[in-house]
Amino acid sequence: MIDKIVESTAAALADVQDGATVMIGGFGTAGLPDELIAALMDQGARDLVVVNNNAGNGDTGLAALLAAGRVRKIICSFPRQVDSHHFDRLYREGRIELELVPQGNLAERIRAAGAGIGAFFTPTGYGTVLAEGKETREIGGRMQVLEYAIHADVALIKAERGDRWGNLTYRMTARNFGPIMAMAAKCTVATVHEVVELGALDPEAVVTPGLFVQRVVLVPRTATRGAGFKAA
């Protein structure tokens, strides 16, 4: 029997290795898997390469992981935030490596990894400093830049409902990077707020089919930061 439900976030992350590349879903706080980041913090893996759209907010979550010196490199599109002080300090002190990627290239590089595409040409970034040193080619009358896939050892994502096969649905714009990160990692760990019986998720509405997901952990539904998330 296939059963991807894992009893705790700690159990789900027990085998994350030092030096691992870890994708973390979320755009700002929407879709950010707080419980899994906290578990990664407790788990202790070091020298990590983190792929996330941002580089941590405030003093908790990803920012805490950075502050603890556990992240060697971050691949992201928008590190600078009003409350990204931990990243800002580490970056200025030269203690963290930054690979800055245009957001659409970041998404497509992740998607490409999941789809078995080695690299692709894109017009985004052509002629800018973010394309310096990269191969370019004129395709269809337009200059384009070669961008390589980003693979991960582990993806940590937040979904809404899931079943023991790993099928997932998401909630509103919290979906953001979840479906593509799930495809790009060797081991995808998803939190859900509800575990349902096989067949209970509308097959027409499953966003991430279970084969992209290795572990599912049930976590309580909590208010997303700011206000407003209505508990079920």
Add this chain to the structure above:
Amino acid sequence: MNTPLPRWTRDQMAARVARDIVDGSVVNLGIGLPTLIANHLPVGREVILQSENGIIGMGPAPAPGHEDYDLTNAGKQPVTLLPGGSYFHHADSFAMMRGGHLDICVLGAFQVSAHGDLANWHTGAEGAIPAVGGAMDLAIGAKRTLVMMEHLTKSGESKLVERCTYPLTGLTCVSRVYTDLAVIDVGPTGATVVDMVEGLAFEQLQAVTAIPLGRGPH
């Protein structure tokens, strides 16, 4: 001391951009000044707003107390979803842009060149933390990229320039610039004035603009 130039307010600028967005358009409004445009779309004109974090058919901010931080825009502000709207993941969202499926994208800018080069993501200042987000994808993706910006910097320099001195976001991607003084088309043949704030003389506009301006048929 020069007499101050007549200017459009930020809301008048937004209304001026909104006037040019035709019924049925699918539009991405960038963070900052362009977000004001949503408040000025003429009644009866159906315009679909997309935000790159993964929402199309985006509605206005919710009433106080009804914010849901799973439902936000690219500025991470709470929004609502209109009937007919939908959610999608990031790769689909940027495929909408890169794939040329958006009609219009309106962006803020630090500088725009006569040929439509755009600089809007980084001042290149020493010690500044770089952050690009979706700016480069947005700039080159939509069928038309418009810029909405103040005509002059705080210190009075023209933001329309011969060559961008700030790091580029995209090359020859902007087709029209809406400032607080004028509406100006840019592109391969240079800059042409389409519209000006009432009471402003063409010579006055040219005097504060660092690139040669042509006169449009207005």
